[in-house]
Amino acid sequence: MDSPAVTRLFRRLASHQFCQPNCHLIPAVSAQQWRSRSSAPATYSKPRAPEKKPKTTSESNWQQRSDHFPLDKADEFKRYPTVTADGLRGRKERPRRVKMLMRDFIEDSLYNPQYGYFSKNVTIFNTGKPFEFNTIQDEPEFNRLLGERYTQFEDNLDEKEYREDRQLWHTPTELFRPYYGEAIASHMVANYKLSLYPYHDLVIYELGAGNGTLMLNILDYIRATDPEVYARTKFRIIEVSNALANLQNHHLNATAASRGHADKVEIINKSIFDWDIYVPTHCFFLAMEVFDNFAHDVIRYDPFTEEAMQGSVLIDADGDFYEFYQRTLDPVAARFLRVRDAACQDRAYNHPLRGSKMLRNLRHRLPLAPNLTLPEYIPTRLMQFFSTLSTFFPNHRLITSDFHSLPQATPGFNAPVVQTRYQRRTVMVRTPLVQQGYFDVLFPTDFGVMEDVYRALTGRLTKVMTHEEFFKRWAYVEDTQMRSGENAMLGWYKNASVMVTV
Template sequence: MSEEFQRFPMVTAMDLRGRKERPRRVKMLMRDFIEDSLYNPNYGYFSKQVVIFTPGEPFDFSSLYDELDFHALLSKRYVEFENSLDAVSPSDTRQLWYTPTELFRPYYGDSIARYLIANYKLTTYPYHDLIIYEMGAGRGTLMLNILDYIREVDPAVYSRTKYKIIEISTQLATLQTSQLMQSTAARGHADKVEIINQSIFDWTNPVPSPCFFLAFEVFDNFAHDIIRYDMATEKPLQGHVLIDDLGDFYEFYSPQLDPVAARYMRVRDAATGGRYQLPYPSTRLGRWLQTQKPMAPNLSAPEYIPTRLMQFFDVLGRHFPAHRLLTSDFHSLPDSIKGLNSPIVQTRFQRRPVPVSTPLVHQGYFDIMFPTNFQTAEATYQAITGKLTRVLKHEDFMRRWAYVEDTETQSGENPLLTWYKNASVMYTV
């Protein structure tokens, strides 16, 4: 396919936004392929496929004996929820997933609200309003839980609260608006809330006021570039995806890095002092031994670099100079594909997960979810924004800000503390 690679035009995810059909006879960077697969307005995974599970009434953890009881009840509600969806519109390919906000409602949102109130009062109260931005707000549950808590616990702060959601998915933005109108209690927040249906990467308005910026389980679906290294020279090569006239995919690697990937490599090196993991042995002897293996490849295993995450930090630093970031995501993921910092790629078919071994899959039908290396991400964020941060394990953050007795079972087990062992929280100090 080398001739086609030279001949086919180069496109970006931005170029494909207006297209209703998946592209053919083109080439693009891996990050653009992933971005298009997940976020294209017409066929992207988050635009058309995803349904967010809600368990109905909040779980009464004190009535459950242990975590097994919780898991059994969750499974029962999960099946009932999907049965109700199938009764209206049957689907073999429905992409259904849940979040800690939904599972531990309202206690998870209450803990975030306590963090926000405490830090707001320590920093800018009463000279500034409490302005909260949330990116990728799902069903809007976290927004409602936070506003409910502030209204009940601290009316003086509530009177000065403004909540703004930045949502790339039109489908989810519509759902968030409807959630805001569903009950009298929720409608009471309507004058506090603004839902902005756009990508954070299209943001151009300066926000000079102090604000909190929330991003929960957002980094894992940011597009990454794929890099492999020449084992003889250690030079990086950047991955491209070619799509032929039948819609089949081919990987190509070029020694010319595009400006975004090249900048990420420079920023990472400067921010970490050159101390970061690579997908090949660090010593010359180790690299030589690897090349002596039978059928040894001339390129290293792939590394997925978070170029989109760097661009998100750029947006915060440029347009939200007085922000304080609060984010939570997975620092490790099971069953990921081959490579360093590699994603899980999977879909659901007939209610069963179907994992695959490559991100080069039919656009829009597969979740492509990456772990976040918080050590490198923290250093990159600090280098770009000039702000200081802390990183805590999910359990440690919840012990500090949640009323953990609310989610404790009769046996003393606590799902809020144990279910997200592979997640971390990073926040601006």
Template sequence: MFCLGRTELRAGSLPLARRFLHASNVLRLPPGSNKPPTRRKPDKINYNTQPFNDVPDSEHINYRRVTANDLESLTEPPTEVKMLVRDFIEDSLYNPNYGYFPKQVTIFTANEPMEFGKFRDSAEFQEAVAQRYASYGLDKEGPGRQIWHTPTELFQPFYGQAVARCLVSEYLLKYFPYEDLVIYEIGAGNGTLALDILDYLQEEYPDVYDRTRYTIIEISSNLAQMQREKLCGKHPCVNVQHKSVFHWETLEAAPCFFLAMEVIDNFAHDMIRYDLRTLEPYQGLVTIDANGDFSTYYTRVTDPLISSFLQLRRHLSHPPPLSRLLKSSRAFRTFYTNLPFAPNLSAPEYIPTRLLSLLQTLRKYFPRHRLLLTDFSSLPDTTPGVNAPVVQTRVQNTTVPTSTLFVKQGYFDIFFPTDFERLRDIYEDIISQPPPPPEGTLPTRVSPLAMNTSSLALGSDFFSSYHPKNRRAPLDGVTSSSGLPVGERKSSVFTHAEFLETYADLQQTRLRNGENPLVDFYQNVKFLF
């Protein structure tokens, strides 16, 4: 199945990974040496989780507390440290020296676009894709090259052209000719989506292309260099910024479009569990001992980002993942937790704290943005827990999922599903708050369409007391394309098929039997726009 992108080749079992990736070597000294042989630290890949203890090991409590930023300069994974789960995930995926994305990933790239009209049906099309995968060669022993594809690469250039039609239609309706077309993209991969968008604008809308500014924010140095080589020579309007979006500090005062295409699934999550006696949340921490073994323990929530997410969730009336009986009856909770072998903590729940950081960054530095975001809404083969990730690697050309998050850093892809309906609620609530002015910056400019005197000075309901529920509260001095302060339209959630049926040229990707993989595949993907 190609509905998942990165998990279509799943097969095999965990012992396969262990067999190829465990090693233990003894360093032998020359004859006559009085020193005993020393054992090299095993190069382990899969780590068994330890059972929960009310009182964690005192040695682990005294370990140094670190963040992913603290570990960026290390060339090997750390030992004798502890960190939040999100820092462990970020270090595993993005550490510049041993992280999964800087060192392991190969993005599937079609050297030539598929000729969809030549394929008899979807089975023949999938066989052609499998043959292109096989062209990357066979893996040697140990972790193989981590190859995965995206709809951008698989349906090039038609997927990118659909995104371009979406952007240009909104731009022409609202901003042309008073504003430039300003696009930001995070995690642009090989740069294929940007190339397809800009090629389309250059050919179909040259007047818009001449006013286009395209900025890529890329955390990987290798991918940033690849994007510059692919894009900057052909499209001088491209600017590639090699940095994390979470370190962004430049105000974009103009209206802009912000693209996050299959990016947030790899955003780090925090793990929380609830005390079943009191329903108090506890934050999970990972400890790494001197041998590189992992353990977890839980403390009361003290992290500001976790606290902010839980507070926002309560504000939006998003219930925690606990049974109604546990939440409503204290007597039942007491009875249940006193049963023999009953757990005292709920199942792990993974909360998208880094996604919350992104939304806060958008509100602060991109106050007039329009977000286009797409990613997985559900995933199979996840680890145990609520909103749990898929953790997988490739061994001898076979994708191997694991049953635990705590695996050797840098060798495994870790990606999460997204609840798009809850994301929409969180996003709209955050965007509705007035953005704090960044230090040392000028106030956000008003639109050239605005009148000299803001109509909001007379009250936002001056023209009418009715305000549509699908519109945000209007900003002072910023009017819509109608010239009235009615506010921007709120974001909506679309399935993958709904979005592509609206903006794609479906004739270009239709197979001979009438099937259309552009809309038939990726049924577990949604859009927010």
């Protein structure tokens, strides 16, 4: 913890009701698996002193009756400078007396090199030796074994350094290694040999590689099954986190088997949004569970005029947060709305203005009704990622998997789950305006809309399928089948989809 205020914040969590067991980091229900991680129950960045008057206007779901911003903070909103996540990268302290767009606030919270969530507070669960699924009786036994390994993993971490606020989470790559990575490798090798071999090398980029497990599993599989393809394979990781880049390099050199891949691998420690190198070669681009942590902008609409208003976050002198909405959209948000309108003309997607305009007007004219719609979170960073692929990787083939729905999200459309972890339990909150660096903010992906936006920006065709459909096609499903006939890798992550360039 980096301040007494933050310490008090987390201690207050003990007096709040924690989430139900099926949101714990130790999985209990496989039908709705999602990457469990972090959050805490305060709309303010720190606890309020008892004698102070509660500042109810900082509640992110509060909707003003007569204006689109808190009047008691209007003067500060005019005076405070506007900052961006890029401009805050060099700061060691969380900013105060500033304002920024919601996407910059989320980006800074997750990725700031000094205090960001992924830079300082995240530990990725490692199962130790892979599970022998064929010897496990059924899913309840698998859940029990996984829970035991989770506990042992964290007990070992506590022996080195005890932390009540450790942020620990798992990924399908780690849970189902090496079979998860082998399925992706099988897909890439088959498509590479179908259209690129022997005239081009097999070049693979991976965005946000975590522990580096997926990279090693893919390279192990290709080396074992197709030495000729392996001889022409190159693997490049693009990793924004210094800590994770170092961890990936450590795991690459940890054993004789992994060191054998060293001449195949390059770890590039930079943000994909800073990418400025043109890559004309044909390549596969992996983005597995990274869309959910791309920053979003927040938009609310006037229910009568249907005018879009963009949300900003004001951080006052006390470090408290306030949402403001303005009628002028910044160029990035405006571009997303234009691209979506053009690309999704034939698609009926979920949206605050869908449905009967008459009923909406009647509802908002009722006493005490809000004067703005519920918030809509738009994936502006994801749009910029697609633009980067189009501009710098014109011959890429994207392979991505992420969550198309998330339970217990904050109010709104395409709204995030915001959570932290305290004393080995997951705690949910109802706003993304939380202490920077200690909370995970993850969004669902509307794959229908994103497929259309991707096609519009890159000109490439795609196919979207469920997690189960993809791994039925490309995995050796016998390897993850339990004695009861249940299949762990196919049964979990029912709320995830896979999109590939065809």
